[in-house]
Amino acid sequence: MKKILLTSLCAFCLTLCFAVAQEQKVPVRTPEEEAMKQTEMLQRELSLSDAQRDSIYNIHLRYAKLRRISNTRQEALERMNTMTSEILAQLDTLQRSQFLSKQMPTHSRSSMPRMNQSTK
Secondary structure (H helix, E strand, O other): HHHHHHHHHHHHHHHHHHHHHHHHOOOOHHHHHHHHHHHHHHHHHHHHOOOOOHHHHHHHHHHHHHHHOOOHHHHHHHHHHHHHHHHHOOOOOHHHHHHHHHHHOOHHHHHHHHHHHHOO
């Protein structure tokens, strides 16, 4: 009887925890705030020049606005690949390798856009 009561109590507590966790609201950022946050992160990690920072901010801003319009999985993948290619084109060789090493844990190498020889 004690085991049944204890099991029921644990199940109730877990259900309550999941319900509370799902109710937490994620702050909604404007495209400008998203672009600034992403650019600041790259600024810290890659030591971007002012020109690189401005260019990458504009790239992030453009894609943050596009994300608001449509967000199907296929379109999101295409946008990410295109955005990554544009960002890579703004980076020097060392920054590019640092950027890619940060991206690899979350993206497989096969899904990363390939740089053609003219942009390297």
